[in-house]
Structures are given as C-alpha cells and as structure tokens.
Amino acid sequence: MxxxxxxxxxxxxxxxxxxxxxxxxxxxxxxxxxxxxxxxxxxxxxxxxxxxxxxxxxxxxxDPALHEQTKRAIRVGGRVACASAAIVHGLRVLEHPSALHVCVAPHDSRFRRARDGCGRVRPGRAPWLTLHWSEIGAAGPPLPPVATVLEQVLECLPPLDALCILDSAREAVPWANTRPRLDDIEFDVLLSRLSRRGFAIAARSSSMSQAVGETVARERLRLAGIIATPQAALPGGFFADLLIGERLVIECEGYAAHGDEDAFERDRQRKAFLRACGYVVLDFSHRQIVHDWPSVLGTIRSVLRRGQSLRETTWPGT
Structure with missing residues (x-):
C-alpha cells in the first residue's frame, strides 16, 4: 500500500x-x-x-539530558530565567525559588503547565510561575548566558538573594585557581546595563566570597555598621572568611566544610595557630548565619565591645 x-x-x-x-x-x-x-x-x-x-x-x-528546570520553562512556553536559570548554571542561591522563572515575549499568551506542557495557565493565577517579559522571549538557547541571568536576578530578586548569586558568579579567589563565571570586564558591562536599584546591589558584591554564608554575614554586618574584609590574609598563609578590625576572625562553616577526618584535623590546627597568634576566632554555621542572625550579631558585638578586634596581632614567641 x-x-x-x-x-x-x-x-x-x-x-x-x-x-x-x-x-x-x-x-x-x-x-x-x-x-x-x-x-x-x-x-x-x-x-x-x-x-x-x-x-x-x-x-x-x-534533549532529555537538559536540566529539569530548563525543560519545565520550555513546557510553559518560554525559556528558563532569573533564579531558576542561576540554579541550572550551578550558581549558589540563598533560597531555592518557590516559583519557576520563565522568560517570554511581550505578546505571548498561551502558557502551559510546567509538568507536562498541556492545559492552559493564567499567570496571575499561578503562584508557582514568575514571568520575565522580554523581546527575546523563547528565542535563543534554552539556557541564557550567565550575564543575562545576573541582570534578571539583580532586577527581580530581593537584594540579599541577588547578591549571593552575583558573588557566586564572580568568585575568583587567587589560591583556588578557578575562573570566575563572570570576569571583571563582563562585570563592568553588566553594571552599565543595570537600573539604579540593580547597580546599588551589584556595587556591594565581592569576588572573594566562597559560600552563601560568607555573603550573608558580610552584608548583614554592613547593615549593622560593621565592616568585614572577605578572605583576609593571615599569618601562616591562612585566610579568614571574614576579618573584622585586626583580630576578629569570623568563620562561616557549611555542613560540608570538613568532608573527611584530615580536613577536620587541619582546621583544628589552623584555628589553634591563629589563636596562638592573638586572633579571636568565632565559628558560625550556615544555619546560624542565615536563620539565627540576631544571636550571631549579638556574639560579635560582645567581642567588639571588649575591643578584642582592634589590638595588634603578634606572632608566637615574639
């Protein structure tokens, strides 16, 4: 036939x-x-x-190998954007977004369910969906470039959430030998494209942050009127997550900070050495910094009231 x-x-x-x-x-x-x-x-x-x-x-x-967030955005009728795209890029986020961020064209209207691409969705009645209207819409690659994602993040998210993602993209600590996802030239271009609000947030970012907890602590200390230097050089070739004044070291530790017994022992030796040099070392967990900040800030202020961050440091035996 x-x-x-x-x-x-x-x-x-x-x-x-x-x-x-x-x-x-x-x-x-x-x-x-x-x-x-x-x-x-x-x-x-x-x-x-x-x-x-x-x-x-x-x-x-x-392609079945695409990240699930990317596929969900395509099912809706656009492409993944903002915080959702930041996760796909592997950038650090303060909190995983409760809504799926999708970039769509100005005149798009036929949106579908993210789980199966069927049915009809009205954005105003879908709390799980945040739309970013752009002339680009669903055109271009399924995952936008990092610079585009960061521009969306800085214009959309709360300042602290946006700052955590930007710090992650700019991370370039010299001793780690890692390339930043957004280098200094690209960062300058990004600044030129931002609104006043986005620029104000981006101007507070740092390329020396290695964890969400470090960014959160640095920014919350700034709001409390306390200046903290990220990844400050210390005696013995060590570095402080944050250094206040001359002697107060703030360590922001995640649950994976000590992945094995050797790492745990090295950390104990480092802190013992720094204390012997006259440093005050305060350890706070990610959970404490993010969810119990008043307690963390109270402890830091207690040390500052005693003036323990302002005295000169000395090497053991000098």
Missing part, C-alpha cells in the same frame, strides 16, 4: 537522528526542524517513544 509518508521519506541511512537535530539546535527544536531533515510523524513519534527525545509541548522537542 502506498503511503504519503513513504513518498517523502529519504534514505533512512542518510537521515540525521532526531536527537542529533535537537542537540545541534541547542537542546530544543520544533517539528518543522525535524521535518526539514526528513523526519515524518511516525519517525518522530518513534524517537519520543524510545526516549531519544522528549516532547515538551505541542510542536516542541527537547
């Missing part, structure tokens, strides 16, 4: 696999992109059934 599909089907050996088409186009494509290289409804359905590609919504297909 003659079929129309058979008439347009090229030599199967020459037809580009559906997943290769999707990946060549950045991880997402439309039905017409597959048809242009010779795929027809049956072969597309077969690729979906086998798991080679995923149908995100009507007429849109994605």
């Amino acid at each position: 003659w079929h129309r599909e058979a008439a347009i089907r090229p030599d199967a050996r020459r037809m580009e696999p559906a997943i290769d088409v999707v990946r060549r186009l950045g991880g997402v494509c439309r039905t017409r992109d597959l048809r242009e290289v010779g795929h027809y409804p049956r072969s597309i359905a077969s690729a979906v059934a086998s798991g080679a590609i995923e149908r995100a919504r009507i007429g849109h297909f994605v």
